[in-house]
Amino acid sequence: MARARQLRMRRRAMPQPRMLRRPVQRAKLLRPARAPVRPGPVGRIARVRRRPVGRSRRAALLRRRELARRRARIAALRRRAAAKRLARSRRNRLRSFRFKRPVRLRLKRPHLRPRRRPTRVIVTYPGPYWKAPLPVWTDDAPEPLPTTRKRTPGIYRTAQGPLPATRTPTPQLIKRRWIRAQVVNARRHLGRLTAFKREDYGTGLARPKEANVQAANALLNRERAKQMKLVRALGAAAQRAEGRLDTPALSRFARLKDKVALGTRQTEAIWHFYDDLFGQRRGALADQLAAMDRIALDCYQTCYMGLGRARSLPTPPPFAFMEAASPATYRRGVVVPKLARRENPFPLVRLPFHRLMNPWSLGAVPHEIGHNLHADLKLWSVTPQLIRQRLAQAGRPAPAQATWARWHKEIYADLIGVLLIGPYYIESLLDVIAKSPARVARFRSKGVHPVSYLRPHISTELLRRIGFQRRAAAYDAGWRRIYPAGVDKALPGWLRDGFRGTAAAVVDVLCFKPMSAYGGKSLSQVVRFRPQDMTTVREAAERLASGTNPGIAPERFFICAAREALDRRLAPPEQITRNFYTALTGR
Numbered sequence: 244m245a246r247a248r249q250l251r252m253r254r255r256a257m258p259q260p261r262m263l264r265r266p267v268q269r270a271k272l273l274r275p276a277r278a279p280v281r282p283g284p285v286g287r288i289a290r291v292r293r294r295p296v297g298r299s300r301r302a303a304l305l306r307r308r309e310l311a312r313r314r315a316r317i318a319a320l321r322r323r324a325a326a327k328r329l330a331r332s333r334r335n336r337l338r339s340f341r342f343k344r345p346v347r348l349r350l351k352r353p354h355l356r357p358r359r360r361p362t363r364v365i366v367t368y369p370g371p372y373w374k375a376p377l378p379v380w381t382d383d384a385p386e387p388l389p390t391t392r393k394r395t396p397g398i399y400r401t402a403q404g405p406l407p408a409t410r411t412p413t414p415q416l417i418k419r420r421w422i423r424a425q426v427v428n429a430r431r432h433l434g435r436l437t438a439f440k441r442e443d444y445g446t447g448l449a450r451p452k453e454a455n456v457q458a459a460n461a462l463l464n465r466e467r468a469k470q471m472k473l474v475r476a477l478g479a480a481a482q483r484a485e486g487r488l489d490t491p492a493l494s495r496f497a498r499l500k501d502k503v504a505l506g507t508r509q510t511e512a513i514w515h516f517y518d519d520l521f522g523q524r525r526g527a528l529a530d531q532l533a534a535m536d537r538i539a540l541d542c543y544q545t546c547y548m549g550l551g552r553a554r555s556l557p558t559p560p561p562f563a564f565m566e567a568a569s570p571a572t573y574r575r576g577v578v579v580p581k582l583a584r585r586e587n588p589f590p591l592v593r594l595p596f597h598r599l600m601n602p603w604s605l606g607a608v609p610h611e612i613g614h615n616l617h618a619d620l621k622l623w624s625v626t627p628q629l630i631r632q633r634l635a636q637a638g639r640p641a642p643a644q645a646t647w648a649r650w651h652k653e654i655y656a657d658l659i660g661v662l663l664i665g666p667y668y669i670e671s672l673l674d675v676i677a678k679s680p681a682r683v684a685r686f687r688s689k690g691v692h693p694v695s696y697l698r699p700h701i702s703t704e705l706l707r708r709i710g711f712q713r714r715a716a717a718y719d720a721g722w723r724r725i726y727p728a729g730v731d732k733a734l735p736g737w738l739r740d741g742f743r744g745t746a747a748a749v750v751d752v753l754c755f756k757p758m759s760a761y762g763g764k765s766l767s768q769v770v771r772f773r774p775q776d777m778t779t780v781r782e783a784a785e786r787l788a789s790g791t792n793p794g795i796a797p798e799r800f801f802i803c804a805a806r807e808a809l810d811r812r813l814a815p816p817e818q819i820t821r822n823f824y825t826a827l828t829g830r
Contacts, residue, residue, distance in 0.1 A: 418488055425500050426481045429474045432507050436467060436514050444521040448828055449529035451521050452536075454559035458588035459517040466513055466585070470506045477503050509583035516581050520564045520591075528565050531599045534798075534827035535563035535608060539592055541798035542612040542663055549769040551762025557619050559589040561612060566593050570607035574618045590615040601816075602823040603806040606671025609663040609799060613656035620760045626651045626753060633752045639745060640737045647749055650693045654701060658754055658766070661705050665772030666714045667780075667803040669702050670810075673722065680726050684733050694738070696731055701746045705754055709767065710774045780804055787822050788813035792829075801827060 412420070438460045444450050477499050484496040523532060539561035547556060557575065573579050573591040592611045598604055617623060627648040634644045647654075660668040676695040677683070684696045693701065699722050707715040731739055754767045761769050780800055783793040784807035793804065801823060808819050 415488060418493065419485055422481045422485050422493075422496065425496075425503075426474075426478050429477055429500075429503050429507065432511070433467065433470055433474055436463070436510060438463065439517060439521065445525045445529060447529070447533075449524045449533035451524060451562065452560060455562050455589055456521070458559050459521075462582075462585060462588055463510070463513055463517075466506075466510045466583075470503070470510050473499070473503045473506055509585075512581065512583045513585060516579075520562065523564055528596075528599065530824050530828045532563050532565065534824050535592065535594060535599075535605075536561065537798045537827055538605070538608050538802065539563060539590075539612050542609050543616070545663065545797070545799070546616050546659075546770050549764075551764040551769075554620075554762070561590040561592055561615065563592045563594060563608075565596055565599060567595060568593060570594055570598060570611060572611035572614050574615050576618075600820065602802065602820055603809045604671050604674050605802045605805075606660060606664065606668045607675075608802070609660040609668065610656045613659035613663075614652065616659060617652065617655050622655070622758075622760055623652075625758070625760070626655060629752045629756070630749055633748050634745065637744065637748050639741070642735070643737050643745065646688075646738065647745065649689075649691060651753075653692050654749060655753060657698070657702050658705050658750065659770070661702050662709070662754070662767060662770045662772055663799055664803050665776065665780075666706055666711055666718070667806045669699060669706065669718055670806055671802075672702065673699060673718075677725065680730050683726060684730050686734055686738065694734065696726070696734075697738075697742060697746075700742070701750065704743075704746050704750045708750065708755075709771060776800070780807055784808040784811070784813060787826060788819060790818075790822050790825075793826055798827060 439456050441450055441453055441456045477496075480496045480499050484492040523529070543557070543561065547554065571593045573587045573593075575588070575590050576586050578584055579587045579591075590612075592608065594605075594607065598607060617626070630648045630651055631644050634647060639647075657668075657672065660672075676698055678695055682695070684694060686694055692698070700719060703715040703718050706718070755765050757763055757765050779796055780803040783796045783800055783804035786793045787801070787804045788808045793801070796804070805819055805823050808814055809816060813819075814822075
């Protein structure tokens with residue numbers, strides 16, 4: 244009796260353990276043990292003795308030990324979580340864009356060491372950015388404590404231990420990275436498109452003129468200023484989008500990023516266009532292109548110095564470049580597709596390689612310069628009206644008036660070419676327009692070039708009126724004998740009938756009519772190839788063939804001298820070409 248009372252009192256005084264979290268373990272610990280029933284006296288004492296006394300003590304001890312182990316495990320997990328938070332905050336500080344000297348953190352519990360990521364060491368390199376060494380990754384942190392986190396097998400760092408495990412970025416992190424990358428790309432591109440420098444494209448006569456370089460830089464600076472505003476707006480939009488990360492903000496950022504990308508392509512197209520043009524002055528064609536610049540400049544000077552009144556001199560001067568296409572020109576102020584639809588600041592003369600190698604065929608240079616003079620003298624819209632009025636007075640039909648007015652640009656360039664280099668322009672023209680009989684008389688209702696079969700007769704009409712009647716007749720007869728009779732039967736009747744009179748009227752109104760653009764003079768008075776100039780050309784041809792300096796002959800006469808030397812066989816073609824460029828670039 245006393246023994247049972249003592250057991251009950253001791254059980255009441257014993258601290259009751261907390262209920263375990265896992266239901267299975269709680270059921271196991273709280274389930275009463277089954278003790279064998281021993282035979283004994285019947286009554287109250289017998290009922291007390293049937294209780295599992297030994298099993299109850301053992302269960303209580305097990306519960307106390309289990310609670311102690313759980314408290315120790317929870318405390319260890321809390322310490323480990325605190326260490327991870329501390330290490331994460333330290334990594335975030337080390338990952339910032341601006342390099343900071345790492346600060347050693349003193350932990351509250353020195354026996355817990357957080358894991359440390361490799362730190363990036365940025366070294367400033369004084370040379371060009373493309374030669375700078377790559378960032379160096381180091382790990383000067385102490386050895387981390389062993390962890391149970393799984394690593395990817397087979398991936399190790401060289402001489403520095405295994406690589407840290409990579410984590411899959413969250414959608415929020417991916418959006419932030421994308422936003423930052425767009426701003427970085429736009430700023431870096433804008434900073435690399437530097438201004439052009441003349442000394443970067445050679446040091447000799449062939450390098451671009453300072454005026455051409457400054458004009459290209461002015462156009463590039465205007466585009467860079469527009470792009471700078473867009474990039475700044477993109478940076479402000481990036482901050483707003485990164486702070487919100489919602490669909491409307493990201494959509495606005497994407498639209499602005501699209502505008503910046505378009506401006507980037509346009510600015511880059513302008514830079515590469517002029518870089519390619521200026522870069523040709525460092526190659527094998529540098530002397531040839533420099534010679535073309537001098538001929539083009541002489542044509543400009545001859546025209547502007549012969550005006551009746553002084554006009555503002557156009558600047559920059561023409562610039563020649565080589566391209567595998569037919570000769571052409573980009574006039575001053577005209578929109579050029581290769582310049583991202585921007586206006587060209589100075590005349591560009593495009594010449595193919597085969598023309599540069601055959602200087603006697605360079606009648607294309609005065610022809611293309613004629614287009615630029617036509618535009619700079621503000622005659623682009625005047626000449627078609629003058630042609631219509633004159634042909635209407637002559638009684639020509641409306642289709643003839645419209646066709647000749649549409650041909651005004653090419654006719655003007657041919658006529659001014661004859662006035663600049665005389666009969667040698669017609670010989671150079673015949674080299675180009677001589678085609679097969681099926682093509683030479685082909686008429687295009689919307690074409691801007693005159694029909695090839697009729698085109699030389701317009702130039703010979705002018706040649707006849709400036710004092711070269713015999714040469715003009717010889718060119719007409721020789722041109723007609725190249726093709727069979729009746730080749731012009733495919734042309735419209737209104738174009739074929741009365742062609743001679745129509746050509747004479749057009750030549751008269753374009754070359755012999757005084758205009759205010761010429762200062763009260765006519766075009767034939769401003770610039771003209773005189774019969775006595777033939778003596779100068781013949782002497783220059785003889786000197787050019789022998790390698791002697793041609794003297795003070797105008798640069799445009801060198802084309803005439805090369806053609807004269809070739810026609811008279813004064814020297815082999817290779818020698819004529821070599822002496823031609825030597826004489827022009829050696830001045």
